Amino acid sequence: MNETPSGKIVIVGGGHAAAQLCGALATAGQGGRVHLVCEEAELPYQRPPLSKAFLKNPAEALQSFRAQAWFADAGIAVHRADAAVAIDRAGRTLRLRSGAVLGYEWLVLATGARARRLPDLAHGPNGPGGPQGELDNVAVLRSAADALRLRTLFDAAPQLTVLGGGFIGLEIAATARALGKEVTVLESAPRLLMRSVSPELSEHVLQTHLTSGIDVRLGVAVGGFEIEGQHLVALHVDGQRQTVGLMVLGIGAVPEQTLASDAGLACENGVVVDACMRTSDPHILAVGDCTRFPEGHAATLADNAGRRLRLESVQNANDQARTAAATLLGREEPYAALPWFWSEQGALRLQMAGLMPADGTRHRRPGTNPTSFSILHYVGDRLVCAESVNAPADHLAARKLLETGKSPEPALACDAAVPLKSHA
Numbered sequence: 001m002n003e004t005p006s007g008k009i010v011i012v013g014g015g016h017a018a019a020q021l022c023g024a025l026a027t028a029g030q031g032g033r034v035h036l037v038c039e040e041a042e043l044p045y046q047r048p049p050l051s052k053a054f055l056k057n058p059a060e061a062l063q064s065f066r067a068q069a070w071f072a073d074a075g076i077a078v079h080r081a082d083a084a085v086a087i088d089r090a091g092r093t094l095r096l097r098s099g100a101v102l103g104y105e106w107l108v109l110a111t112g113a114r115a116r117r118l119p120d121l122a123h124g125p126n127g128p129g130g131p132q133g134e135l136d137n138v139a140v141l142r143s144a145a146d147a148l149r150l151r152t153l154f155d156a157a158p159q160l161t162v163l164g165g166g167f168i169g170l171e172i173a174a175t176a177r178a179l180g181k182e183v184t185v186l187e188s189a190p191r192l193l194m195r196s197v198s199p200e201l202s203e204h205v206l207q208t209h210l211t212s213g214i215d216v217r218l219g220v221a222v223g224g225f226e227i228e229g230q231h232l233v234a235l236h237v238d239g240q241r242q243t244v245g246l247m248v249l250g251i252g253a254v255p256e257q258t259l260a261s262d263a264g265l266a267c268e269n270g271v272v273v274d275a276c277m278r279t280s281d282p283h284i285l286a287v288g289d290c291t292r293f294p295e296g297h298a299a300t301l302a303d304n305a306g307r308r309l310r311l312e313s314v315q316n317a318n319d320q321a322r323t324a325a326a327t328l329l330g331r332e333e334p335y336a337a338l339p340w341f342w343s344e345q346g347a348l349r350l351q352m353a354g355l356m357p358a359d360g361t362r363h364r365r366p367g368t369n370p371t372s373f374s375i376l377h378y379v380g381d382r383l384v385c386a387e388s389v390n391a392p393a394d395h396l397a398a399r400k401l402l403e404t405g406k407s408p409e410p411a412l413a414c415d416a417a418v419p420l421k422s423h424a
């Protein structure tokens with residue numbers, strides 16, 4: 001990738017990865033080469049607060065990464081409220097919805113993910129969903145527009161049903177409960193956060209939400225949606241009819257890869273990239289939630305050699321953007337960052353470092369009070385993952401240990417930790 005530095009870089013998407021990439025390129029004095037194409041009207045902003053402080057407090061504003069003037073000073077041309085609609089790979093151009101056509105030397109897809117929707121609720125022009133593709137009392141949460149709509153819907157809704165017991169669903173449930181709403185969480189799996197956390201952490205999260213007054217139902221079959229006009233009136237839970245006030249879909253996200261797949265780039269539930277974030281077209285990179293990438297961190301590699309991953313986290317978006325910046329600047333710096341993540345759900349601050357192994361042993365390390373502890377995951381005697389609950393010092397120590405590969409610090413020594421059952 002030793003192209004002339006004057007080659008234009010077009011970044012599609014105005015989220016975390018795009019903002020980080022703009023920052024890295026501007027720092028390298030290359031902002032003048034960059035066009036940033038955002039389908040949203042806002043300048044890039046922080047997404048995590050949308051399910052937390054922003055949803056809770058009507059006075060809370062969006063947290064932009066940088067002001068308009070910063071982009072102008074850096075020489076970055078920002079195209080807002082104008083989605084990219086097609087890539088011409090042969091001609092190296094990108095067409096925007098407005099009809100504008102941008103030539104590129106390098107194109108970077110930072111298109112993130114979309115909230116998963118339910119076919120039964122038939123969004124779109126032919127279904128009962130309205131012009132926004134939503135029933136009037138069914139919401140998803142991915143963008144600032146979604147969050148503003150949900151904040152408005154919250155005003156009039158004493159009762160909330162959350163479909164899905166994943167991170168975002170539980171954050172919304174906790175926020176709604178803190179606002180005094182009657183909240184029900186419906187989860188089809190036998191435990192909360194099943195794909196992401198240990199059984200012990202699932203149980204702690206469940207008990208915390210139950211104690212706060214959230215009605216959590218696990219292992220349920222949900223269907224039989226009754227829709228009148230634009231309104232979801234009721235659904236059936238294990239065959240029992242339940243009326244619905246407001247419902248939020250927290251059933252995961254799908255990578256936004258339409259542009260890439262339409263252009264014939266390799267996609268496998270995510271735009272396939274190599275360790276330097278190059279797609280199957282050497283002039284197109286991809287970063288963040290939309291990518292499927294080769295796992296590269298030493299702490300997890302031994303267990304997962306050759307595995308390709310898709311992650312949805314701020315860490316992944318930021319670190320992949322740094323890798324892409326290096327690639328664009330002619331340096332090969334393969335992505336090998338340690339995955340880490342956090343979630344805030346009412347009184348719970350969950351922090352994860354590393355990835356849960358498929359097999360291994362777990363130890364519970366008590367914290368300074370009954371609501372604070374960590375679950376440490378080992379493969380043999382090697383720490384590969386740490387889940388911390390209200391224990392930020394453990395989380396930071398685990399990250400340091402996993403990042404440097406050095407033997408456990410006193411802060412994480414396992415002698416005070418109680419062995420738990422091995423993974424089945």
Ligand SMILES: Cc1cc2nc3c(=O)[nH]c(=O)nc-3n(C[C@H](O)[C@H](O)[C@H](O)COP(=O)(O)OP(=O)(O)OC[C@H]3O[C@@H](n4cnc5c(N)ncnc54)[C@H](O)[C@@H]3O)c2cc1C
Nearest residue numbers: 013015016017039047048083084112288289312313314317
């Ligand atoms: C409510 C919520 C809470 C979260 N909380 C946490 C948390 O606590 N901790 C954590 O680590 N992670 C959290 N995440 C996940 C984190 O925000 C994402 O992993 C991160 O935003 C990914 O960054 P990205 O740049 O890949 O994608 P995004 O930030 O989603 O940005 C993608 C952007 O691309 C735009 N786009 C898509 N297609 C086009 C197109 N064709 N043309 C132009 N623009 C396009 C989209 O509109 C969007 O603005 C949360 C996410 C949500 C939604």
